[in-house]
Amino acid sequence: MAASTLTEVARLAGVSPATASRVLNGSARKPGKDIADRVRQAADSLGYIPNAQAQGLAKSSSGLIGLIVHDIADPYFAAIARGVQEAAREQRKMVLLATTGGAPAEEKEAVAAFAARRADSIVIAGSRSSRTEDQEDNAELAAELDRYCRNGGRVAVVGHPVVGASAQDGYHVVAVPNQELAGALAAKLAAHWGGDFVIIGGPEGLLTSDDRIHGFQEGLAKAGRAPAEILRSSFNRAGGYEAGLKLAARIKGGSTGTGEPAGPKMCIFAVNDVMAIGAAAALRAEGLRIPRDAAIAGFDDIETLRDFRPALSTVSLPLEEIGRLATRATAPLAGDGDSAPQPITGEVTLRRSTEAA
Amino acid sequence: MAASTLTEVARLAGVSPATASRVLNGSARKPGKDIADRVRQAADSLGYIPNAQAQGLAKSSSGLIGLIVHDIADPYFAAIARGVQEAAREQRKMVLLATTGGAPAEEKEAVAAFAARRADSIVIAGSRSSRTEDQEDNAELAAELDRYCRNGGRVAVVGHPVVGASAQDGYHVVAVPNQELAGALAAKLAAHWGGDFVIIGGPEGLLTSDDRIHGFQEGLAKAGRAPAEILRSSFNRAGGYEAGLKLAARIKGGSTGTGEPAGPKMCIFAVNDVMAIGAAAALRAEGLRIPRDAAIAGFDDIETLRDFRPALSTVSLPLEEIGRLATRATAPLAGDGDSAPQPITGEVTLRRSTEAA
């Protein structure tokens, strides 16, 4: 038993499909009150649900917003997703989710899939990559996006523009001041800490990571400090843990684990909170304590991690708001014209994890 | 400039739309190798992307899986969502996301929206409510689901069946042994702790919460212990915090904050990890320490919270797997017939937060 159709409703109400359509779905023309009631009643009694696919086909617009993230279980993306979801609801649209693990090739697939579904707009939340190995895929992604935009699609990218994308119409970038904020973090940390800094970064070429690293180094330089050493690992907790293990060994120096660490004390900057937590876990596992044996700071101010102790120094980012703004930027009404890019602001938040011992 | 259509591709390749369709999308009939290549090339050069809406209309199936959660930023749901996403990818489907805040009325809307989009299946991940105030909405939700199933839709619910839903075909429940596991947790805790127990639960009528409470009390009873007092608050961190504050006051008793708490020491069971973390934060804010001044346990074993210290005793649930299984249960191939319900198993995981002082 298939779902009932508009035609059936119309027949039952004794009117034409067109009229039924007019009353059931908003139209400029308003059918007579009496007939409208009859139609509504018929629809109701049949449990009529309009076929969005057919509507979309006819109107060539689907009421769908495509969201691309690396991993929906990562709290960073989950927070953004919440914002997107909210904004989507405001627009009475639904969100289609795609997770790509950050691979440009997958992202391209996702864009194509969204295009196939005639999504009204696409929000890309993952960090961009500029690695040479991704060059080709990036180009394809850019091409796919351009085509999507040319066909009237609207896209918003969080963070960096897609490398090589050239579309002008309907292409928005929600800029996140990663570099400035990382610089500000470095400045504040440098004011309280006189020793060495070490950066735990993501793979080279991950733009978000690179920006934060670069900004941090800049901040250090401005404070008259030597550049920090950079450890690279994967952009997640495991990566942070791995790097943390290396640093722990160094901090412990020749010490056998009892008594004071023999190596240098340091201030660690992990380019995101999740990595910072991983690093902290590694240090702890190695018997080191924070901030006594090492200070550590992250980036993002992930909500779920705020109860972590010692409280993590970090840079607060309005993740949910970012998701909302990105989504709104793709709304046909607002965010049109080349209005100024959305002014995302963050805030350096120093907490216990970097308190001078 | 609209996206190019199958007809255009066919024309460019000098074949009929039917043929083009056959080569571009799998069909029983295989067109000649030469003509196939020509079509593919034409499609390629036009950047052809099939219109999923039209395909869906014609085939009356959309390749969409609807996912309903309370809040995608809640790590519990985020983890399930990841599993759903994975399984969806296996099925070459995309997931449509709806967040409802747990309100049955919103859930009903979401189901209707999914039905409108002709989603092939729906996964409902939120906890069910049996509160009288929700009765009416629940009934409507059940009706909507029934209709959806009757029209060939498949649904899987995590945890409890939707109250009042009667559909048989295509209606699956992924049962989570909340009660048993809570009982097992109580048993283990009772073995190590001789004092009082207190439960921080969600609002009465939230089935998941109620089950866990009930199971815990049962476990206590079997261990020959008195039933625990139950504090009710909202099913999230804030609720846990609020309850934690109350308990903190009690634990501190008349003490002025210096020296040992004057009140009773207790073992707190929060019905989920997020609430447990909230409660722990409250205790800490009140100057209490865990497990010295109070033991605390949660439920779910949320990944992001595993680095929390003192490590939280909890019940591990294979959240991602749950999402996967629920999704697979709705696949047309497997999970059909009244195969035995999926055997979700959890595990009591005692950690530092409940170590006897």
Next chain:
DNA sequence: CTGTTAGCGCCTTCAC
């Protein structure tokens, strides 16, 4: 204000 007529883009029997 209402009904009629065309499609939206694709798939799927059918003939050839």
Next chain:
DNA sequence: GTGAAGGCGCTAACAG
């Protein structure tokens, strides 16, 4: 193996 025709359910122009 290939093409032609009809229809999926709905909306948007037109007539009336």
